[in-house]
Amino acid sequence: MTRRNIESHRIVGIVCLIGLASAPFLLGILTLRQLTAALFLGMFAMSWDYVSGYTGQLSFGHSMFFGIGGYTAAVLNLNVGLSPVVTILAGTVAAGIAGLLVGVPALRLRGPYLALITLIAPLVLVQIVNIYPDMLGGEGGLQGMDLLVAVDEPIGVLSAVGFESAFEHRVVVYYYVALLLFLAIYALFYVFTRSYVGSVFTAIREDEDAVAAVGVDAAKFKLFAFTMSGVVGGLAAATLVHTPLAGAAPERLLVLPVSIEVVLIGFLGGMGTITGPAATGIVFYFVRDTLQASDAVIPLVGLPVGEVWEVLFYSIALLVLFALPRGVLPWLSDLSRTVRDRNDPSAEPISETH
Amino acid sequence: MSTHSTRSARDTAQSADILRLENVTKRFGSVTAIDDLSFTIRDGDIVGFIGPNGAGKSTTFDCVSGALAPTSGSVYYRGEDVTGRPQHALVRRGIARTYQTFRPLNDRTILENVALSQVPNSLFSLTDFRADTEERAREICERVGLEEYLSQTPDELPHAGLLRLEVGRALGTDPDLLLIDEPFAGLTSDEIDQTVKLFCSLREDGMTLVVIDHNMHGLLDLVDRVVVISFGEKIAQGTPEEIHNDPTVQEAYLGGEL
Numbered sequence: 302m303t304r305r306n307i308e309s310h311r312i313v314g315i316v317c318l319i320g321l322a323s324a325p326f327l328l329g330i331l332t333l334r335q336l337t338a339a340l341f342l343g344m345f346a347m348s349w350d351y352v353s354g355y356t357g358q359l360s361f362g363h364s365m366f367f368g369i370g371g372y373t374a375a376v377l378n379l380n381v382g383l384s385p386v387v388t389i390l391a392g393t394v395a396a397g398i399a400g401l402l403v404g405v406p407a408l409r410l411r412g413p414y415l416a417l418i419t420l421i422a423p424l425v426l427v428q429i430v431n432i433y434p435d436m437l438g439g440e441g442g443l444q445g446m447d448l449l450v451a452v453d454e455p456i457g458v459l460s461a462v463g464f465e466s467a468f469e470h471r472v473v474v475y476y477y478v479a480l481l482l483f484l485a486i487y488a489l490f491y492v493f494t495r496s497y498v499g500s501v502f503t504a505i506r507e508d509e510d511a512v513a514a515v516g517v518d519a520a521k522f523k524l525f526a527f528t529m530s531g532v533v534g535g536l537a538a539a540t541l542v543h544t545p546l547a548g549a550a551p552e553r554l555l556v557l558p559v560s561i562e563v564v565l566i567g568f569l570g571g572m573g574t575i576t577g578p579a580a581t582g583i584v585f586y587f588v589r590d591t592l593q594a595s596d597a598v599i600p601l602v603g604l605p606v607g608e609v610w611e612v613l614f615y616s617i618a619l620l621v622l623f624a625l626p627r628g629v630l631p632w633l634s635d636l637s638r639t640v641r642d643r644n645d646p647s648a649e650p651i652s653e654t655h
Numbered sequence: 656m657s658t659h660s661t662r663s664a665r666d667t668a669q670s671a672d673i674l675r676l677e678n679v680t681k682r683f684g685s686v687t688a689i690d691d692l693s694f695t696i697r698d699g700d701i702v703g704f705i706g707p708n709g710a711g712k713s714t715t716f717d718c719v720s721g722a723l724a725p726t727s728g729s730v731y732y733r734g735e736d737v738t739g740r741p742q743h744a745l746v747r748r749g750i751a752r753t754y755q756t757f758r759p760l761n762d763r764t765i766l767e768n769v770a771l772s773q774v775p776n777s778l779f780s781l782t783d784f785r786a787d788t789e790e791r792a793r794e795i796c797e798r799v800g801l802e803e804y805l806s807q808t809p810d811e812l813p814h815a816g817l818l819r820l821e822v823g824r825a826l827g828t829d830p831d832l833l834l835i836d837e838p839f840a841g842l843t844s845d846e847i848d849q850t851v852k853l854f855c856s857l858r859e860d861g862m863t864l865v866v867i868d869h870n871m872h873g874l875l876d877l878v879d880r881v882v883v884i885s886f887g888e889k890i891a892q893g894t895p896e897e898i899h900n901d902p903t904v905q906e907a908y909l910g911g912e913l
């Protein structure tokens with residue numbers, strides 16, 4: 302990558318960061334609430350990309366980590382009365398253990414074995430939730446967990462900057478909770494994937510024999526990627542169940558479409574980029590929510606969008622995949638390079654001396 | 656060639672075995688790829704490992720390098736039984752190999768391909784991956800003759816370049832024993848000469864080399880000793896001259912060119 306390229310990436314990054322940090326002052330309160338939920342989807346997508354996008358070991362069942370993280374936190378809070386900070390920690394650890402339990406046997410073998418195992422594991426978990434409805438809430442899920450940060454009274458600073466009700470304050474507080482976690486996860490993954498660890502991950506994706514030939518234990522690195530991915534997914538989900546956004550319900554954390562969604566976001570955003578899936582997760586959430594809530598009617602066929610949104614939504618996703626098989630982010634960065642080279646043919650030599 | 660003087664000098668200096676195979680057998684289902692194979696490689700030698708198509712040469716490399724575990728038999732490296740140890744562990748002990756079908760990483764440059772050989776095998780390491788490892792990777796590329804391709808990707812490389820990349824990546828692991836699978840196939844005679852020179856210079860640095868080929872053409876100037884296998888079994892072992900006059904070997908090649 303040229304230095305100029307890095308420079309322009311940095312500028313885009315800083316603009317996004319400023320935008321996210323000032324979102325509460327730019328967006329309506331309900332949109333801000335949506336964005337909070339969207340950030341969690343971005344975190345889920347990043348966690349998938351860290352293992353599947355980088356090492357090429359496809360996980361089709363990442364919801365197992367979200368489910369284990371979220372349910373562990375919820376149950377420990379409701380039944381044992383542990384505080385959210387402790388239960389989030391416990392949910393995170395539990396997801397990591399699940400990563401080891403599944404990863405140790407599944408990652409020793411090469412090929413699509415992991416994909417198969419991860420496809421089945423969440424199915425088992427969904428059934429377990431249904432077998433113990435008293436403790437795990439069954440299909441309806443668990444509600445009423447303690448909030449990570451109690452916002453019962455309006456907060457002085459927020460009132461001073463124009464947020465009125467306690468509801469608004471709560472939305473703003475949880476937005477920042479989500480944003481901090483999102484940025485922390487992004488930074489963590491960024492540091493690892495840009496280090497030699499990332500170059501081993503992508504080498505595994507390219508050719509495991511080549512990795513073995515340089516004296517690196519590919520299985521160890523795959524297990525690390527998978528477990529760390531699980532830890533982060535579990536952390537995000539455990540935090541999510543202690544926000545006002547969502548309880549611990551199979552539909553949000555466990556069922557197959559949840560897993561498919563993160564795979565889809567990973568592919569759409571650009572596998573092995575972290576940034577692509579993170580950003581695409583956010584956009585994905587908004588497009589889906591907008592379609593879902595739309596009361597527009599499709600002309601000619603006369604069907605309301607809100608009823609057939611899934612057909613529309615997944616068709617759009619398919620079209621994007623056909624058009625941009627490598628994903629949106631790689632396409633964008635190619636595009637910006639092309640545009641720059643056209644505007645400034647001398648870009649290449651200059652970039653070296655900048 | 657001045658290899659003869661160095662050869663005799665080395666003979667008096669040491670004659671320890673670096674590698675020993677004892678009754679190694681490898682079966683794939685009903686196919687016996689190597690059959691009760693035993694031989695030794697002396698430290699510091701360049702050994703030719705020859706045999707016709709499908710004789711089991713690559714499979715033998717697989718068993719020695721740890722890519723495959725032998726069905727039975729033992730592999731000793733510097734006197735230690737290393738049978739069935741994983742490949743990455745053996746690389747750390749000093750056994751490196753190249754692949755007959757090259758294994759470049761097509762997602763990165765030549766320099767980055769070679770730099771992969773410098774990564775630690777631990778998950779958390781504070782060694783600065785950028786600065787000195789890149790320098791080392793550059794040196795290796797120069798050594799194997801890839802200096803003009805550093806920022807190109809493998810798919811832009813000619814065949815001979817890909818071979819150099821294989822060798823370069825193996826050299827990056829600082830091997831004592833280097834197993835090279837059919838390096839001369841598809842090379843022009845100029846390229847073969849350069850490659851032979853490179854291998855000789857590696858031996859001067861104290862490396863032991865085992866070089867696979869179908870026949871002895873390219874190997875005559877290069878090797879100290881030759882091991883010949885056919886249908887998975889060793890049929891001869893000795894100096895190139897001895898092998899040349901061996902009736903069993905001539906029979907195995909059915910009067911074809913040895």
Ligand SMILES: Nc1ncnc2c1ncn2[C@@H]1O[C@H](COP(=O)(O)OP(=O)(O)OP(=O)(O)O)[C@@H](O)[C@H]1O
Nearest residue numbers: 683686688706707708709710711712713714715755
């Ligand atoms: N993974 C495998 N599964 C099944 N059979 C195999 C496998 N690898 C090798 N064989 C068989 O083992 C025998 C030896 O193959 P090997 O590749 O070791 O021969 P080779 O001497 O390297 O031949 P070549 O000169 O063509 O490279 C062949 O009959 C081959 O078909």
Ligand SMILES: [Mg+2]
Nearest residue numbers: 712713714755
């Ligand atoms: Mg072979």
